[in-house]
Amino acid sequence: MSNTGNQPLIRMADIHKSYGQVQALVGANFHVNEREIVGLLGDNGAGKSTLIKVLSGAVPLTSGDIFIRGKKVELRNTGDAIANGIETIYQDSALVTQLSIARNLFLGREPLKGPAFLNRMDQDAMNDVARDLLKRVGISKNIPPTTPIGSLSGGERQAVAIARAMHFDSDLIILDEPTNNLGVAETQGVLNFVRGARDSGHSCIFIAHNIHHVFQVVDRIVVMRRGKVVADNIDPKTTTVQAVEGVITGMSEHEAEAAAT
């Protein structure tokens, strides 16, 4: 796990994916560097979610290669992706609604206390960490960590899933519409968390319809159109929202400026 110079964390090369007759990805090239937050934009049907599903192991690719730190990997299922340090947070995140927040956070990696044969979960430690994480993702309401996921709002569930990815040090966190259905404070919490993730060495792919949220946090914007990456080095600091919208819809920059005025 050495960081070898300019090697990107993730590189996807010439990715094709077809569902029967439908070509969802036609030779997409995409990369994410270490400690980088990439905003992935594109209109509906541009291929963003297919690209993400391939990277998270949810669907197999038709052809193409995926490299992690220069090493070729096969992502046959979501377990493979997680084992390779890729954590995906979907809108309807993979939480067990019957279990409490703390139990979900630590599912599969529960801390133990006491002699090993007793297999006893350290529930106090789990609750403490959960309480702390919930504050950091900006859930301002005082929700006890023993609350079952089933009684949380969609935004709160999202925050729990993000907190989990943060806590377990995934190299790459894919956030698919993480700010959907979130309140203002929760949204700010999530955006702060994403910034904090970069500072602590994670990379993120950030997908959101709200282009303003993307502009607030990302280092680089990648735009997809018709199954391909059409722009992969847009700097949000030197580009306007209108210009990016132009690239997304396929109008030239000149036309986009004209449309904006």
Added chain:
Amino acid sequence: MENRSILQRFIARPEFGPFVLLVLMIVVFQSINPSFLSLQNISNTLAFTVELGLIALAMTLLMTSGEFDLSVGSVFGFSAVLMWTLFNAEVTSLEVAFLAALLVAAFIGFVNGIFVTQLKIPSFLVTLGMLLVVRGTALFITDGFPQRTWNAAGNWLAELLVGDFYIGSFRLYMSLVWFVLAVIVLGYILTQSRIGNWIQASGGNPGAASARGVNVSRVKIGLFMLSSVMAALAGIISSVRTSSANPNSGTGYELEVIAMVVIGGTALMGGRGTIIGTVLGIFILRMMRNGIIMIGVPGLAYNIFIGAIILGMMALHSWLERRHKAGT
């Protein structure tokens, strides 16, 4: 959420409904027939209760993981028959025969688990098939006749399993000790241990659980084995206590056990389970059986009451669930 009073919290618990019902039953039966709560009657009720109870406790964990086992009644009958056949034919000692019966039961559970998790066949079908295979085997090896059990008298293992002892004039069976032990151990596993978290997650959202690295198949196979072994243990205890190992015994127990578990508040489809609820469910069904006879209702009417209790409890649980979800 935090400003809910302790009383409200108590009411929201899944064990609340069965608890109220149990108290109500005791009050009604006692007021009609004052000997209902006599030591003699409690002692008799307890002896049989705990045998079915052992199976219900294991079934609680299995159902929490999203599966159930219809073959427990057959295993209940088969294991006792197997043990006594081995012993009576002087193949081996009682101790070895006992271990052999438990091992065979564990293997039956293992096969159930493999079919359900690897071949992805619903547990209803797998364990229905296993019910017939096991019951058929029990009938075949015995030619349908009960096995002799009386030469077990004084054997230390038989004493350890079902020997009776007195507290004052109150007669108790050793099986009660095993039951209490099982309640503590399985209750601990479900609520305190890491495995318990996996069991609940496997039933609640198997996809999410395996995405987090939980081996859902192994959890379920283990629980199928546990439920078979507990059924075997219960069958053997019962055979020693009643001095008969009948290949037909345990018929219909699977449904009674599942009824005990769901009345107690465990979800049939998994994700939520409660050992305390199951203990309440066990007592509700057994006291109902005992109580309606003691207050003079014909015993044949028993099933009417059981059915009504199941329906009533399910309605209550679903109502509480919806109320809880609504955020009150």
